[in-house]
Amino acid sequence: MATAPTRLVLLPGWAETGGVFARLLPRLPATVAAEVVELADPTITDWSVRALAARVADPQDRSRPTAARTVVLGTSSGGYVAQQLAVDRPDLLDGLVLVGSPVDLRSRPPFADDVERLTDPVDPAWVLESLAWFGTGSTIPADFLAARAAESAALGARVWRDSLHGLVDSEPPLSTGRIEVPTLVVGGAQDELVGPSHERLLAALPRARGTVYARTGHLVLWERPDRVAADVVDFLDDVGRDA
Template sequence: MSTWSAPQSDSLFADVDGLRVHYKRAGHGSAVVLLHGSASSLHHFEGVAALLSASYDVIRPDLPGWGLTGPRADRNYRVPTYAATVARFLDVLGVRRYAVGGNSLGGNIAWNLTLDRPDRVSGLVLVNATGYPEKSLPAGMRLARNPLLRPLLRRAMPRRVIERNLRAAVGPHPGVAEDKMALMVEQSYQLMSRPGNRSAFVDFVTTDQPDRSAEITRIAVPTLVLRSAGIDGQRFARDIPGAQELVHPDGGHLLPEEDPRWVGGAIADFLDSPAHTAQSRQGGRP
């Protein structure tokens, strides 16, 4: 079994405001930034990145609190803080113009970043994204909000709990066979077991997030909304002017891992579209 709790041969690190951000970068051309969701890591977009890196400069960070980046010293896990950290991370890398996409929390961060740095973002991709206040919480997050369970979860996150949450998050799509599910569980378990990551998860879940959903209508960049038919679509396709929406018939919440070919193909078509190409600038590696 591979070890995901240590740097790999293609691991890179960037110092960003006191954080040592772990990331991977592959390909050439216009930059595309892919942001994973909560309790996840950059591995979430691995299959999608492999498809896109043939034509684009694909950048995947481990967001603070997760993966090999680990926890923030200030324990500030507000979504606008995440967006500011991603913007600073890209400044450190010297990437001035980029498309940004994310799944779940990553999508929430992506649209917040688009609102805060419209001069930098050429396109936005939201994959089962969050951000509207009525979004229901997964079972694992509800557990972490229980004041009796919080101290226990900071010390241990049982493998069976991780597996149960992952199984509940995927749909009936045949892309998640038992061997792939075992891989997802092992990755999540190893990375959640790294020092500080369990506490960061509890801190994130118990953080009061600001409601910026009224600002979503101000997003003015080309936008692609990808969602699974059985997932609450929020209202991004309605509220973002000109947004295009594609619906996967049988995926779950973790669509980039369940069907990376579908997600990667949809993103590639979007990035190649005249609407996005007109917005794009030379921000990637030559």
């Protein structure tokens, strides 16, 4: 178990809130101080990946502890933002965890037309149906899914549209620089959305190690919070030993 203090900065994916970490947080040890940076705030006006990375960097600049390690965990497109942060501000983090993270989002996703047609109020039932876009390999608790759908619907149609444009219109983070910090890359064996990204990330990151979960789709964190927590704690231990 990780015994030295560690700050774990959590970045949700596209059209998600910090609620996506509800199943992960109780599984982390008390020595890990977790904090969420919301990346789907309706007050955001610049949705580029670089601007979102700067949004993550700002509170770290103001409050980076001298005694604690800082590791950033991004799930799905939150991992895309985490990559950009590691490129732009490597001084702010000691490690990186990429869970179901893409490596290049410039192609228009197959569900983009559905998002363009969204109007307010966004129906939580529609959000639940949209999860089929991402695929799953195992059962996710219904109450967890309902809560996430309600939160995502409440973000509003503009956030869904503008944030998607920001992701697909941005240069891929790894095309803008190198990532040198220790990195854990976690993927799902049945992730058809960004599955090939796993191998590409491992090949591109000189200090990366990876693991792939069987019977798991793109929503790795939703499906396997126990395994993610265990792998993250092991990674934090390794980062602490290397510090």
